[in-house]
Amino acid sequence: MSAPETLADRVLSGDLALHELEAHADADTAVEARRRLIAQETDTDLSALGAYAFDAGDAQSNIENMVGAVQIPVGVAGPLTVDGSSASGTAYLPLATTEGALVASVNRGCSAIQAAGGANARVFQSKMTRAPVFRVENVHEAGTVASWVRENEAKLAAAAAETTDHGELLDVTPYVVGDSVFLRFGYDTKDAMGMNMATIATEAACELLEEETPADLVALSGNLCSDKKPAAINAVEGRGRTVGADVVLTREQVEDRFGTTPEAIEEANTRKNLVGSAKAGSLGFNAHAANVVAAVFLATGQDAAQVVEGGNAITTVDVRGDELYASVTIASLDVGTVGGGTKLPTQNEALDILGVRGGGDPPGTNADAFAERIAVGALAGELSLLGALAADNLASAHEQLGR
Template sequence: MNREEIVNGLIEGKIKLYQVEKYTSSANEAVDIRREFIEKFSSSSLDKIADYTLDMEKASKKNIENPIGTIQIPIGVAGPLKVNGKYCNREVYLPLATSEGALVASINRGCSSITLAGGVNTNIISDKMTRAPVIKAKSASGAIEVKNWIENNFDELKSLAETTTNHGKLIKIDPILIVGSYVYPRFVYSTGDSMGMNMVTIATEKILEKLENENDAIHIALSGNVCVDKKPASINMIEGRGKSVTADIIIPEDIVKTKLKTTASSIVEVNIAKNLIGSASAGSMAFNAHYANMIGAIFLATGQDVAHVVEGSLGITTAEDRNGDLYFSVNLPDLPIATVGGGTSLETANEGLQILGVSGSNKVLEFAEIVAGCVLAGELSLVSALSAGHLARAHKELGRE
């Protein structure tokens, strides 16, 4: 079957989008045929989507279904940012993919102030990934029996889960929530340099097979939403998920005045009024100005799962006036990231990780510290701009339509 016949088959509905590879000799050919069909169906020209350098043969196996090409997002750099961490102790330039004018410039200003002040201090609080299935017993008392069985057999369940992976370790099963006859055990794993969702899913499925064999209960869904994956949740704020990281700095009064064009007391007031009281009044789970901007930009540049931006946006910003000097901190309890696997293997994303010097194994905690420093830089710059009344001017100059 030639190209024209395949395209006509798609138009007539005789061939499905996912079947194109069956009639072609390569993934690249399938991409071109599928895109030609979409062009005809939508009366559009997709020349730019067709212009890519990614290895689509490789991407089609692990990263994308029914591909027609790629999109391009501008990528800029901010820095240098001096990071003083246990895993990262050096200056870095931050790759940031975004179409929001003024964002990279704002983060760059934060980097400049931080580096001039001696660097941002970063710390890893915890490192874990979760999967929480929902199990149904016949009654509330039966649900309690399941809970007790899980707690009494932890060592055996840990060994069983770890037969499915060379890198994952079951740390704990906590909390185990009960609602009526439903049981929601939160399985908590360490996953190494991988973000680990697939890893913990497979390990948890192995445990559930044993649980059903030895209890009068069934598992309803492998994810019962207590994980909580790709949604904002208080449990992730409290318990943490992915990498839990903190970053803080003391910026001398003269740098606050000359670089940030404001004062520590003004920054503190904006932080309290906006990030704390304003967020609380709105019922927000994120007590910060714009963590999602930095998380989104660095995630896109390094091949992270973009849906996890909703988790990475959780966190609390604090600010203190210490006799004119500014103490400023960000807290990221829920940062699911990776330096191997998933989108990190895509060529452009891997180059983003290379810019940071964190591509490959044994680099993920270093990467987490860099991300925390990036978030602090952007948060510091925006809160400072707000306190100085510069936000609207910056967007007029750099980001207006």
């Protein structure tokens, strides 16, 4: 095996390409060689990037041309008690962030929820989607294809099932635009986030469709999925986990934790999250749900780009007599407890904090529990920020924490 400096010299001379280093050395040596090369070429000190604690070989399925790892501070909020369809009991919420005051804010919301005895949570739907687009001659052919799909969904499901032991095709919905036919496939992917599973299964189903109909596949993803982009279809029909959480706080609890009243929080939510979001044309009607989703995603090895979908949430607040009812419903939360970045060591530990690492028994229950805990964490964040706005202490809180 070659030394890191030798490998770096070979890349500089043109004898090797950056992506070929792992074929000539173990993973950690290849990473060190690549880091040496980049440090030399850019005249930078990359020692901090090189100070990572895991075996680079464990990350080979997660990244290419690796030079090191970025460290993000991780804090915990909680404890947080959840009464869910799969999540039950008390856990802490790991949050990876560089935004000062975020963990403190979520922690304050957790304190209020704990004072109320915990929050309710439910996963309403679990369905990962992939939507290929096909070319047809005209709308007559489009109608033929759409009809065939509706009549032969079982055949498509059988074709998809040949590619996976875990995923299950739930439904296929046709959408026609002139000579384009989109098919939105929806899968139960159990404890995996399932994007790759859905893509591979859909490819097999598309091959059958092309054999049986006049449709020609143009792209395996036609953006009606819709993955990693703000999309009304995800807000309406859901994607990944559709999950909700709610809690009821007494007037005393609101005043004690947030220094304001139920009425003031309700008005802040209505004018900011509902009216303000509507005026802005927002797809998310919430204060900052994406803050919590992003921090949990980074800590637990989720696909960070899917925070775009995870921020697709609606927060409601109502005064009920002398109590405050608050809820968060996240329409498209793409999460998994197996596969992808979840298998890396620090991400494993963060999932362990939540008690959801690995596959559930029965399959899917760990990812459901994970989604429910995220929803309650988002609810804690919403309550805390709305409370700070209603009490007019948002800016002073950031000043006090030195942000």
